[in-house]
Amino acid sequence: MVKRESARQAWDRRAAGYDRAGDRMERLTIGDSREWICARARGRTLEVAVGTGRNLSRYGPDVDLVGLDLSPNMLAVARSRSEVLGRRVELREGEAEHLPFPDASFDTVVCTLAVCAVGDRNAALTEMRRVLRPGGRLLLLDHVERRWLRGRPADLALRLGFVVEARGRLRLGLIERLAAWKPA
Known part of the structure; x- marks a missing residue:
């Protein structure tokens, strides 16, 4: 619990300047990946680690959106x-x-550039699977980090039984995006 509170406080401190700090780097690294992810969202959609809401303008009008985040200031x-x-x-x-x-309460679950910030990524991906309806879609965007040597988020999702719809790597494999569905 101490780790979680420490993480919450760290994200709260970063909230005000988070978008300015990441804009340029994001343009250079992930390109159109936020659009790629959000265009695939349908129906009742949960965005895990919604942060400052950088994806909000990218969802279609048919998406009924719920955003969850650890940080009250980011929210x-x-x-x-x-x-x-x-x-x-x-x-x-x-x-x-x-x-x-x-x-089984969502048609789509989205998580962009945030699995790296989650303490227990296996638990997080298991929870994402749990709240998805059968046939629901998981949409992930992430970047390489040291922990991924034991399995990138997309690999972990596949181990949990998700079926790949589309998967791609950008920037020499540093960025990965995944669209997968939960079998019935």
């Missing part, structure tokens, strides 16, 4: 962004490893 930025965009979104505080939703 405050996302809330402001949703108001400016006129985008209706339910924003909730919570942990990726313990999603506060019933089984």
Whole structure:
């Protein structure tokens, strides 16, 4: 619990300047990956680690969006962004490893550039699978980091039984995006 509180405080401190700090680097590294991910979202969609809401403008109008994040300050930025965009979104505080939703309650689960920040990525991906309906879609975008030597998020998702719909690597394999579905 101490680690989680420490992580929450760290993200709270970064919230105000997070978007400015990441804009240029993101343009150079992930290209159109946020659009690639969000264009595939359908129906009731959960974005795990919604952060400041960088993806909010990229979802289609048919997406009923719920965003979850550990940091209240990140959620405050996302809330402001949703108001400016006129985008209706339910924003909730919570942990990726313990999603506060019933089984099979979402058509799509999205997580962009955030599995790296989760303490227990296996638990987080297991929770994402749990809240997806059979036939539901998991959409991941992540970057390489040291922990991935034991398995990238996409590999972990496949071990949990997800079936690949589309998978690609960019920037010499440093960036990976995955669209997969949960079998019935």
